[in-house]
Amino acid sequence: MSDIITDRLNIRRFVEADAAELFDYISNPRVNCFVDDKVTTLEQAKVKARKRAKDEACLAVCLKETGTLIGELLLHKDGRYQPDTYSVGWNFNEKVEGKGYARESAHALFDHLFTQLGARRLYAYVEDDNLKSQKLCEKLGMRKEACFIEFISFVNNPDGTPKYENTFQYAILKKEWRLTDT
Numbered sequence: 332m333s334d335i336i337t338d339r340l341n342i343r344r345f346v347e348a349d350a351a352e353l354f355d356y357i358s359n360p361r362v363n364c365f366v367d368d369k370v371t372t373l374e375q376a377k378v379k380a381r382k383r384a385k386d387e388a389c390l391a392v393c394l395k396e397t398g399t400l401i402g403e404l405l406l407h408k409d410g411r412y413q414p415d416t417y418s419v420g421w422n423f424n425e426k427v428e429g430k431g432y433a434r435e436s437a438h439a440l441f442d443h444l445f446t447q448l449g450a451r452r453l454y455a456y457v458e459d460d461n462l463k464s465q466k467l468c469e470k471l472g473m474r475k476e477a478c479f480i481e482f483i484s485f486v487n488n489p490d491g492t493p494k495y496e497n498t499f500q501y502a503i504l505k506k507e508w509r510l511t512d513t
């Protein structure tokens with residue numbers, strides 16, 4: 332895939348040299364769904380960067396002006412019966428929050444998926460306490476389709492039992508995309 336360029340961002344495949352900037356945000360996961368991706372050393376971040384570099388489903392989002400890696404977008408193609416469906420996700424460095432970078436990059440990714448990669452439906456899972464991600468889904472024109480109660484467990488409760496989270500599913504179809512494009 333060639334890079335996706337927006338006004339302020341360059342969206343590209345990861346490279347090993349991203350390790351330090353990757354470390355900066357995956358060493359401190361802000362939501363439970365990224366706890367498994369946590370690293371504590373730069374060496375571990377290098378391993379993660381190398382893995383991401385081979386992974387078409389994970390894209391680096393960088394500032395065009397400086398080249399700094401500020402976060403990532405995830406795009407997983409679904410299986411045999413939904414070959415035109417992708418699940419999407421995002422994880423950004425808290426230091427660049429509130430500047431519209433997540434929206435700008437996700438908007439460009441949606442456009443790319445719908446117009447270049449033949450996507451028909453995109454969906455995202457968002458936990459019910461993740462208001463920022465819900466807001467982002469809504470700004471991208473996604474519909475809240477469902478709430479799955481005690482759907483998933485990423486972490487344990489203090490007593491060692493699984494902490495189950497309620498999860499919203501948001502989605503958008505290609506035929507809805509241009510209608511909601513802002």
Ligand SMILES: CC(C)(COP(=O)(O)OP(=O)(O)OC[C@H]1O[C@@H](n2cnc3c(N)ncnc32)[C@H](O)[C@@H]1OP(=O)(O)O)[C@@H](O)C(=O)NCCC(=O)NCCS
Binds near residue numbers: 429431456
């Ligand atoms: C979810 C997440 C990507 C949202 O990041 P964000 O920076 O709030 O999202 P956006 O890019 O949409 O930016 C929106 C904010 O930028 C502001 N903004 C500033 N300049 C802007 C510009 N030029 N264009 C657009 N918005 C701009 C908006 O007003 C908005 O502020 P508000 O939240 O106070 O209303 C981020 O919180 C994150 O990475 N969280 C951790 C990982 C996570 O939760 N992932 C999802 C798991 S389901």
